[in-house]
Amino acid sequence: MPAVSSSSSLWETVKQDFKDLFPDDVFQLWFQPLVCLAGDEDTMTLGVPNDFAAIWIHDNYLDLIVQRLRLSSGRDISVRLRKNDAAVPAAAAPVQIEPELSESRHSSRVAPTPRRAPLTRQARATANAHAGNLNPRNTFETFVVGSNNQMAQAAALAVAQSPAQAYNPLFLYGDTGLGKTHLMHAIGHAILQHKPDARVAYLSTEKFTNEFIQGLQENALVKFRQRYRNVDVLLLDDVQFLGGKERIQEEFFHTFNDLFESGKQIVLSSDRRASEIAKLESRLVSRFEWGLPADIQAPDFETRVAILRTKAKTLGLSVPSDVLTFIAQNISKNIRRLEGALIKVASYASLTGRHLDVSVTQDLLQDVLMEQAQNILTIDTIQRKVVDHFQIRLADMTSKRRPNNIAIPRQIAMYLSRTLTKHSLQEIGDAFGGRDHGTVIHACKAVDNMMEQDPSMRSSIEFLRNQLSR
């Protein structure tokens, strides 16, 4: 059996490869701490600093490590990951993870929850920081009721008036851009208006997932659980993204049970019925169906006109009524698009000072109308979706500003435009403030890299791609 030192030097060679392969922060986080603890012809045991690193490396990098060892040594070497003294056969079997997690993965016992002590002022502030995500414009007052959403709106109102008594959970579902988030925010606002110290948390499933991963990474799961199991109202958006994510489902199952059993209100939204979410555990499907599933359909013509009038009023826009009618006649399936069209024509009028009529509107909305007619995705729609998601301004898509919180979403929008539309590199560059085609190529490469190296970035981009591809 070769000495450990030859395994060690093999590992150091491979580790050096990883240094060149990954950006420095990724290398420092995952590879630098790995040390070779033991090895022979066929196996190698790598020491990992903590349980989370073991899970992460196992799930994300183990195949690559094995492949690189094969390349460097010419042999198949199976790799074990070991934390402290507990050797774990990583390549063949699941890595041993925190007792708390491995238990929660394999049984239906409720994972330990922080004791429900009276909340400190700081904890309350943390819960309500998530309520800070509520868009002030998304209230019941600005929500136009039509036959398409009547039941969902009535149920949301009932929940806002009697949290945890009317329907629990309230499960809102329907296609993209039809008002699910709006209604969730409206519930949050109404509850806080009535009871300002209520602990209301609104967040997307994506955020829940990322915070959970971060909690694991930083050994801060207790804090994470405290944050979401101690609220009075949990508003969780887009739960279809729980599909296929076993560990997040496990975590949310316990969050759900805990809140439900303590008489707290849960509101969920999804783009489809719970039973239609692929790879969603049946115990979650059944819980999601306990209360009231309420669907939202596309609005009819009258409701679309009413929505446009309300939007114009809320935003202080003055738009002739035949223009509103034209928009309502031509954009029917998605209220976000309806709104986008309204803002586009209104900003044209205010920027140019020109009179707005139906023929100008037709010109201005050419691409949106084509998209609607042929179901083609436009760069404009991609940009709007991305700015919505990252909470930046539409103008940032074309501006020259370069801080990361703007430059990265802009690169993502370019990448999505490149992968989801048939536009040429130059056309995409033009739509992003006259950038050249090299900038678009660079953006696409940068996003590819980010997706490879950063799982939370990958899930954000997949989320956007799914939403745009529907």
Ligand SMILES: Nc1ncnc2c1ncn2[C@@H]1O[C@H](COP(=O)(O)OP(=O)(O)OP(=O)(O)O)[C@@H](O)[C@H]1O
């Ligand atoms: N009935 C309505 N009255 C007024 N505005 C509405 C109504 N329905 C939707 N909207 C507006 O349409 C836009 C899109 O709605 P919202 O974000 O709530 O959609 P969603 O169903 O959550 O979409 P997604 O599934 O993509 O998240 C928002 O600006 C919202 O205010």
